[in-house]
Amino acid sequence: MQPQPGNSRNLIKQILDESPRGMMHRGRIALGSRATGADIALSYIVVVGREPGPTLWINGQVHGTEVCAIVAGIEFCRRLDPSQMTGNVVFTASGNPLALESRTWATQQDFGQNLDTSFPGRPDGFITERMAHRLFSEILAVRPDLLLSMHAQGTDFSSKIYGVYKLPPESPVEPSDLYRFLRVFEPFAICHMRVGPGAGEHPGHHAGALDYQAMAHGIPAFMIEFGVAQRSTPDEVRFGIQCYSGICAELGILAAEHRTTGSPQSRLVTSRGHCNVDVGGLWQSDLLPGALVKAGDPIGTITDFTGLTVDTVRMPMDVLLIAIRQDPVVHSGDSVAYLAKEWTSVDLG
Numbered sequence: 001m002q003p004q005p006g007n008s009r010n011l012i013k014q015i016l017d018e019s020p021r022g023m024m025h026r027g028r029i030a031l032g033s034r035a036t037g038a039d040i041a042l043s044y045i046v047v048v049g050r051e052p053g054p055t056l057w058i059n060g061q062v063h064g065t066e067v068c069a070i071v072a073g074i075e076f077c078r079r080l081d082p083s084q085m086t087g088n089v090v091f092t093a094s095g096n097p098l099a100l101e102s103r104t105w106a107t108q109q110d111f112g113q114n115l116d117t118s119f120p121g122r123p124d125g126f127i128t129e130r131m132a133h134r135l136f137s138e139i140l141a142v143r144p145d146l147l148l149s150m151h152a153q154g155t156d157f158s159s160k161i162y163g164v165y166k167l168p169p170e171s172p173v174e175p176s177d178l179y180r181f182l183r184v185f186e187p188f189a190i191c192h193m194r195v196g197p198g199a200g201e202h203p204g205h206h207a208g209a210l211d212y213q214a215m216a217h218g219i220p221a222f223m224i225e226f227g228v229a230q231r232s233t234p235d236e237v238r239f240g241i242q243c244y245s246g247i248c249a250e251l252g253i254l255a256a257e258h259r260t261t262g263s264p265q266s267r268l269v270t271s272r273g274h275c276n277v278d279v280g281g282l283w284q285s286d287l288l289p290g291a292l293v294k295a296g297d298p299i300g301t302i303t304d305f306t307g308l309t310v311d312t313v314r315m316p317m318d319v320l321l322i323a324i325r326q327d328p329v330v331h332s333g334d335s336v337a338y339l340a341k342e343w344t345s346v347d348l349g
């Protein structure tokens with residue numbers, strides 16, 4: 001077997017430890033090549049502050065269609081002045097450049113693998129496993145003080161910004177350790193995502209998520225669902241830059257004047273899930289994300305192509321709509337809403 005392509009191991013760690021302080025570094029870590037010879041590479045921006053201090057790692061994307069946080073991250077890094085920083089920012093735009101380029105959520109090359117169920121990966125496995133392995137081993141070598149794993153809501157939905165954390169049983173990180181960072185994003189809700197077998201919140205093996213694996217290794221980490229896939233609006237990008245700056249101020253990397261008040265009040269969601277419909281047709285709902293729907297009240301209707309209402313979708317318990325479907329075309333089993341089923345109000349301090 002050929003040796004692993006390009007770049008020394010733990011390159012980001014080397015840059016942070018060995019390069020002159022007060023500089024911005026940009027580059028690509030080679031992960032392999034395509035049939036035509038084009039590189040498959042992990043792009044990075046490493047901003048080494050003039051003074052040593054904490055490190056924030058922002059991973060802009062693990063799902064190929066989720067792009068808003070990448071645009072915000074690049075603009076945020078371009079505005080940073082390393083001479084004014086105490087500590088460092090590492091920004092990896094996309095953990096899955098193959099999915100990004102194929103304009104698909106998952107990796108098409110190896111049977112539609114979901115990178116965010118593939119961590120910590122394998123160095124000699126399929127390309128998704130290799131991408132997971134390299135990104136995660138770079139992160140583990142650095143051990144950032146905080147890792148943000150950025151996502152976006154699917155294109156079919158309209159959504160509020162929300163946070164998600166997962167709690168591996170062995171993690172030394174307490175959820176409350178994350179609250180002061182989560183509040184910067186003014187999340188509509190913070191979801192404690194259950195990961196064990198039968199959790200049923202979302203298909204897949206979520207102990208393979210980037211944030212789960214980081215938490216399992218004692219690195220504080222959470223996901224933010226930021227914007228909607230395949231678009232980035234100027235307002236969202238501005239808000240993203242403000243949030244990343246606010247996180248840096250919270251960590252002490254940027255001066256206190258960059259602090260944002262955020263939102264001390266949110267909802268802690270302890271049970272959530274998709275609302276999957278039984279019949280196909282045209283989905284319609286007047287409700288917006290954020291709505292509280294009482295048990296038994298209609299969430300929306302499904303109409304068939306002869307104009308008959310074939311289903312009125314309801315839930316047996318009170319629910320909060322975190323996201324609601326905008327694409328009217330549904331088949332049996334499709335999700336029309338992402339719901340909180342159990343929640344309490346939470347003070348983020």
Ligand SMILES: [Zn+2]
Pocket residue numbers: 062063066150151152
């Ligand atoms: Zn995602």
